[in-house]
Amino acid sequence: xxxxxxxxxxxxxxxxxxxxxxxxxxxxxxxxxxxxxxxxxxxxxxxxxxxxxxxxxxxxxxxxxxxxxxxxxxxxxxxxxxxxxxxxxxxxxxxxxxxxxxxxxxxxxxxxxxxxxxxxxxxxxxxxxxxxxxxxxxxxxxxxxxxxxxxxxxxxxxxxxxxxxxxxxxxxxxxxxxxxxxxxxxxxxxxxxxxxxxxxxxxxxxxxxxxxxxxxxxxxxxxxx
Numbered sequence: 001x002x003x004x005x006x007x008x009x010x011x012x013x014x015x016x017x018x019x020x021x022x023x024x025x026x027x028x029x030x031x032x033x034x035x036x037x038x039x040x041x042x043x044x045x046x047x048x049x050x051x052x053x054x055x056x057x058x059x060x061x062x063x064x065x066x067x068x069x070x071x072x073x074x075x076x077x078x079x080x081x082x083x084x085x086x087x088x089x090x091x092x093x094x095x096x097x098x099x100x101x102x103x104x105x106x107x108x109x110x111x112x113x114x115x116x117x118x119x120x121x122x123x124x125x126x127x128x129x130x131x132x133x134x135x136x137x138x139x140x141x142x143x144x145x146x147x148x149x150x151x152x153x154x155x156x157x158x159x160x161x162x163x164x165x166x167x168x169x170x171x172x173x174x175x176x177x178x179x180x181x182x183x184x185x186x187x188x189x190x191x192x193x194x195x196x197x198x199x200x201x202x203x204x205x206x207x208x209x210x211x212x213x214x215x216x217x218x219x220x221x222x223x224x225x
Contacts, residue, residue, distance in 0.1 A: 001046035001117075001157070002026040002181050006036040006062070007079070008055050012102075016049065019106045024140050024153060026181040033057035040066055043177055045074045047113055050096070052080040052087070060094060067095040075116045079104065114138055121164045128163055130225055132208050135163060144207040154179060155200040158193075162213075162223040171220040197221065 003020055007013040008031045017027045028043075030036035033054045040048070048066070052059035063076060075097045080087070083101035091099045098112050114126060117137065126138035134143045140156055142149045151159070157179045162170055172193050179193075197215075204210045214222045 001161070002028070002043075002178055003047045003049060004036065004039055004043075004045045004074075005029045005049045006033075006054070006059070007049070007051045008032065008053070009051070016106065016109075020110075023110060024157065026157075026179065028181055031055070033059070033062050036062055037065065040069075040074075043181070044072060046178065047116075048074050048076045049109075050076055050078050050080075052078060052082055052091075060090065063091070063094050063096060073120075075113075075120065077109070077112065077116075079109070117164070130163055130223070131212055133204070135159065137164075147207065149203055149207065151200065151203065152196075154196050155203070158196055158200055159223075162221055163225070166223050166225050169216045169219055169222045173220075175220060 003025045005013050005016055005027060013029050017029060020027050028039060030039055033056050050059050050063060059078065059080065066076065076095065077098045077100060078091045078096045079100050079102060081102045088099045097116050100109060100112065126136055128135045128137065132144060137160060142151055142156065158175065161175060161178050176193055201210060201213060212224045214224060216222055
């Protein structure tokens with residue numbers, strides 16, 4: 001999953017970046033409202049972590065601009081020193097998915113992100129059954145029976161994104177954006193996505209038939225479960 005941190009405090013942004021990267025997220029950072037707008041208009045994110053006190057504008061204005069965009073599913077969590085009830089209400093009523101006053105625990109932030117993921121994808125737990133395979137989105141593990149399957153970070157992210165968006169065709173561009181991050185920094189003509197998918201399929205097929213993992217010709221992939 002990819003995350004955009006909108007935070008002007010460099011040390012806090014770096015701390016969140018290191019923590020979330022360690023937890024398997026692909027992280028980008030914007031220090032200003034203008035920089036954040038540029039990234040949001042080009043890319044979509046699983047999470048936008050939004051500070052309200054930006055040097056060139058108010059985070060509420062950025063939230064309003066973002067919510068005015070059509071067909072966006074990015075979850076927004078406001079992270080701010082403003083702890084007043086009125087600010088919390090304004091943020092949540094303005095479309096934020098959660099509101100966490102500073103200082104906050106990174107582990108609590110992670111738990112809230114997992115909760116939003118479960119709610120968004122209608123999951124009751126962090127474990128998902130994939131026709132005999134068991135994927136844990138919190139521990140980032142995949143098992144078949146009692147066997148643990150060793151996936152690379154990108155292989156897990158590809159499977160995770162396809163499974164969370166089950167029964168939907170996911171284009172190669174969309175998959176690349178969510179697994180690798182900023183599409184402007186990626187060579188979209190490369191077949192590296194296909195290479196990773198091929199390796200992933202090879203590992204899964206050692207345990208069972210994976211006819212549920214479909215290639216949609218000239219578009220991308222779909223997991224049918």
